């Protein structure tokens with residue numbers, strides 16, 4: 001475990017002072033500010049020096065984010081959530097030095113948005129059953145197949161894509177991860193409209209897409225191990241955010257409470273207080289997890305945060321709808337099919353109520369989180385996995 005020493009915190013605070021003094025966050029364009037933050041090692045403080053980090057404990061990201069947000073600066077996660085939270089840790093762990101130098105900085109600044117191409121129509125919870133094929137051809141690979149639910153693919157410059165390179169291996173062994181140029185010939189992105197009315201995610205079809213072998217992430221056949229880095233970080237990215245006390249989604253409830261006519265209603269007040277406590281417990285649990293986390297990939301504690309956040313968000317937003325009464329039925333912005341440039345817009349409560357329903361699906365369903373916690377934390381017997389030792393090509397599928 002990486003321990004936090006006072007001088008590390010002091011060093012980070014001094015670098016934040018320098019960043020904010022040299023780049024006024026109120027007047028500096030966001031990409032320029034974030035570029036300077038990257039160069040000072042304050043992008044992912046736990047990444048190595050030269051890759052946007054300082055090799056320190058990730059706990060210090062709380063300090064950096066509080067300083068930057070407090071000064072009115074931009075947050076990389078908001079501009080490029082999949083890139084910042086999932087693709088970058090995968091690149092820094094499994095990428096070549098050339099990939100790290102090429103990709104991490106513009107990813108952090110948001111000049112190049114990234115997406116994650118894992119799920120397929122027949123492979124979601126069981127992503128290791130996926131069918132997209134990658135066939136080697138000299139120094140290149142050719143990809144064919146379909147991905148689905150690909151968040152922000154329509155604005156992405158690059159994606160990380162998991163494909164099957166050996167159909168005759170068992171399913172967890174025959175996959176390989178690549179970086180794909182989302183504007184390469186043969187990549188087709190089609191919108192998928194969500195219940196919110198907008199299309200934040202997509203279907204992505206790949207037809208004879210060529211990827212140089214240099215853009216492989218990790219060894220051939222080791223894509224499952226690489227994807228675990230992405231998935232473990234995804235859970236923390238979705239469920240492990242540490243907002244200021246009273247911030248995050250509970251702030252929506254507090255705003256609705258202030259406007260509501262139910263101030264004198266003791267039952268509603270009691271419910272609100274319970275939600276506030278629950279949100280605070282989740283926030284402190286996430287904070288504790290980030291304090292104890294070593295520099296590398298997060299462990300199963302990410303599943304705790306992800307599962308707790310999904311349930312809390314859904315119950316809390318249902319409560320907000322009750323507080324709003326008939327107004328909750330009105331969708332303030334109309335119901336246009338638009339193409340957002342960032343994920344999970346919670347800007348108005350009606351839309352937020354609908355959007356949080358996806359929280360128990362995206363990044364691994366709540367059922368899957370329970371399986372992980374049962375098996376990996378509580379040590380309960382594993383569920384039967386009948387196809388574990390069978391070559392992928394021989395597993396029956398529809």
Ligand SMILES: Cc1cc2nc3c(=O)[nH]c(=O)nc-3n(C[C@H](O)[C@H](O)[C@H](O)COP(=O)(O)OP(=O)(O)OC[C@H]3O[C@@H](n4cnc5c(N)ncnc54)[C@H](O)[C@@H]3O)c2cc1C
Pocket residue numbers: 082115116117118119121122123124125126148149150151152201358361362363364365366367368371383
């Ligand atoms: C808003 C949103 C954004 C997303 N963004 C992306 C993205 O950017 N990239 C990407 O690759 N994917 C993305 N996904 C896909 C997401 O990862 C999958 O939807 C999720 O893993 C579930 O897979 P599935 O939809 O195929 O459901 P299935 O796996 O078919 O599951 C159906 C139901 O069966 C249950 N179930 C399945 N297996 C088990 C089991 N072993 N034990 C108990 N219950 C089980 C599930 O909990 C669920 O209730 C996104 C999804 C959403 C909703």
